[in-house]
Amino acid sequence: MRVFFIGFGQAGGKIVDMFLAHDKKLQNSSFRGIAVNSARTDLLGLHNIDMKDRLLIGQTVVKGHGVGTDNVCGAKITADEIDTIINAIDTRGTHDIDAFIVVAGLGGGTGSGGTPVLCRHLKRIYREPVYALAMIPAPEEGRLYSYNAARSLATLVNEADNTFVFDNSAWKEEGESVKSAYDRLNEELVRRFGVLFRAGEVGQFGVGEMVVDSSEIINTLRGGGISTIGYAISDVITKTKPKKSFFSGFGKKDKEGSSLTGEDKSAKIIGLVRRAMLGRLTLPCDYTTAERALVLVAGPPNELDRKGVEKSKSWVEENIAGIEVRGGDYPVGSNYIAAVVLLSTIGKAPRITELLEQAKETKQDVIKSVDRKSNLFEDAIDPLFE
Numbered sequence: 350m351r352v353f354f355i356g357f358g359q360a361g362g363k364i365v366d367m368f369l370a371h372d373k374k375l376q377n378s379s380f381r382g383i384a385v386n387s388a389r390t391d392l393l394g395l396h397n398i399d400m401k402d403r404l405l406i407g408q409t410v411v412k413g414h415g416v417g418t419d420n421v422c423g424a425k426i427t428a429d430e431i432d433t434i435i436n437a438i439d440t441r442g443t444h445d446i447d448a449f450i451v452v453a454g455l456g457g458g459t460g461s462g463g464t465p466v467l468c469r470h471l472k473r474i475y476r477e478p479v480y481a482l483a484m485i486p487a488p489e490e491g492r493l494y495s496y497n498a499a500r501s502l503a504t505l506v507n508e509a510d511n512t513f514v515f516d517n518s519a520w521k522e523e524g525e526s527v528k529s530a531y532d533r534l535n536e537e538l539v540r541r542f543g544v545l546f547r548a549g550e551v552g553q554f555g556v557g558e559m560v561v562d563s564s565e566i567i568n569t570l571r572g573g574g575i576s577t578i579g580y581a582i583s584d585v586i587t588k589t590k591p592k593k594s595f596f597s598g599f600g601k602k603d604k605e606g607s608s609l610t611g612e613d614k615s616a617k618i619i620g621l622v623r624r625a626m627l628g629r630l631t632l633p634c635d636y637t638t639a640e641r642a643l644v645l646v647a648g649p650p651n652e653l654d655r656k657g658v659e660k661s662k663s664w665v666e667e668n669i670a671g672i673e674v675r676g677g678d679y680p681v682g683s684n685y686i687a688a689v690v691l692l693s694t695i696g697k698a699p700r701i702t703e704l705l706e707q708a709k710e711t712k713q714d715v716i717k718s719v720d721r722k723s724n725l726f727e728d729a730i731d732p733l734f735e
């Protein structure tokens with residue numbers, strides 16, 4: 350799939366930067382991206398997005414210092430400067446893309462406020478689908494962050510064609526602070542979504558037996574709402590080491606041995622897909638409530654197996670609410686075989702329910718505290734001037 354990424358705010362910019370870095374490393378050109386932010390220093394910290402594709406907004410209001418976790422301000426400056434943002438996107442070129450993906454952390458101000466506004470305008474202007482990839486904050490970041498995320502997400506689901514969610518709290522280790530975990534979390538996120546978003550692109554290893562076209566991904570996401578993905582990898586048993594690794598960075602040693610038979614390959618793929626769906630999802634949820642799914646298996650061509658993918662699809666279909674399960678394979682040069690399961694339009698995710706409940710409580714508390722303040726000077730003496 351050819352993707353146009355817009356990284357909104359600090360987290361969004363960093364993640365798009367990383368998607369482009371992976372693309373470069375793989376000598377691919379499936380992805381292009383720009384970064385939009387109200388903080389100048391955040392934009393300067395990026396490495397793989399061209400300087401001309403880093404857009405500073407809200408200069409007259411916040412003078413390049415960010416909106417300070419005020420997502421209403423983030424939404425306002427985005428709306429005020431929407432023409433400048435659209436112009437930057439057009440300048441970068443959109444004629445050959447399959448989808449837009451706006452990436453942001455929803456707990457802050459710029460990305461949280463700006464993403465729903467941008468999605469609305471992109472949908473109005475372009476025919477291509479507009480997706481959001483949203484990171485939700487850990488509860489320990491504080492109530493303001495949760496409140497921002499809940500408000501932004503509730504708006505976003507009505508503006509984007511689908512929203513992929515990554516839950517920071519589900520991915521950080523016990524005792525690890527979210528901040529120190531960011532680099533690791535971002536690697537996990539980009540690796541998973543990278544395999545999905547690259548599907549359908551013809552690489553140097555040819556076309557798969559059961560190609561997953563970008564239209565399969567788009568149709569899987571058609572129901573809207575929120576989506577999550579699962580991912581699992583397994584070593585490939587090879588006699589010789591492939592030259593370039595697609596899923597590099599896992600730090601495991603190559604294994605020597607003989608290739609698997611057809612039955613073994615099928616079993617391995619089914620096992621992998623089960624692990625992907627039953628393991629940790631980007632947003633942990635009740636997978637039985639998913640309306641649609643897509644199964645993607647990527648690995649060296651001689652490890653891919655049509656029967657294995659077909660059986661995996663049937664297994665996923667038996668386990669989700671809907672009946673639409675698409676799938677296919679994707680040949681890459683690697684010592685690993687990877688399975689991605691996209692669960693789309695999910696109906697139940699405890700973390701989202703919690704976030705929305707928390708936001709309602711926060712709103713009530715804010716109203717109460719405003720009332721308390723107004724009571725304090727209710728019967729006060731006349732002010733010096735009105």
Ligand SMILES: Nc1nc2c(ncn2[C@@H]2O[C@H](COP(=O)(O)OP(=O)(O)OP(=O)(O)O)[C@@H](O)[C@H]2O)c(=O)[nH]1
Nearest residue numbers: 358359360415416418454456457458459460486531
């Ligand atoms: N996964 C991940 N999440 C991040 C990262 N940085 C920040 N976040 C999350 O994103 C939220 C928003 O943070 P930022 O992106 O810094 O905020 P912003 O959009 O730049 O907005 P302002 O700084 O308020 O102008 C935070 O509350 C975190 O939950 C990151 O590198 N990775």
